[in-house]
Amino acid sequence: MEEKSVIHIFSDGITVEARNLQYIKSVALSALDVCDIRDTEGSIVITDDDTVKALNRDYRGINETTDVLSFSNDHEGKYYGDPSSLQDRFTGEQFVLPDTITSQLGEVVISLAQIKRQSVGPVIDELGRIVAHGFLHLLGYDHEKEADKIVMQQLESRIMKRAKQIV
Secondary structure, three states: OOOOOEEEEEEOOOOOOHHHHHHHHHHHHHHHHHOOOOOOEEEEEEEOHHHHHHHHHHHHOOOOOOOEEEEEOOOOOOOOOOHHHHOOOOOOOOOOOOOOOOOEEEEEEEEHHHHHHHOOOOHHHHHHHHHHHHHHHHOOOOOOOHHHHHHHHHHHHHHHHHHHHHO
């Protein structure tokens, strides 16, 4: 039986062309393929600066917008704010998965406005790179150390190359 991963894409009040949505999905699936991950599910939310800023503040303690946030179900991120502000805020409840999905990676949330501001080339290329970057974070990769940053950049390059072969 073929194992298949599923990627859901939601645009929160943001218009994204169908061909760009297909490319974004191919980048996410390529990230899973390059990292040898099968039979899983992940989500991408494309939204605005205000939403990303609020999530960044609430979940990381950083009151500013950013290009991408990754909410992994398996890997805990770092909180930079005052830990006492988290008291009684999150329940720690686990999600129940359907029988057809063995794992749920999590969700990548992207500010399209920030992607447009930081892009030095075509916006779709930067958006693809950020999707790859976000999915690597879901899989537990980070760039806190220089060596880890290099590994992530190499994987991003492989993912982007694979995604362009698919589309």
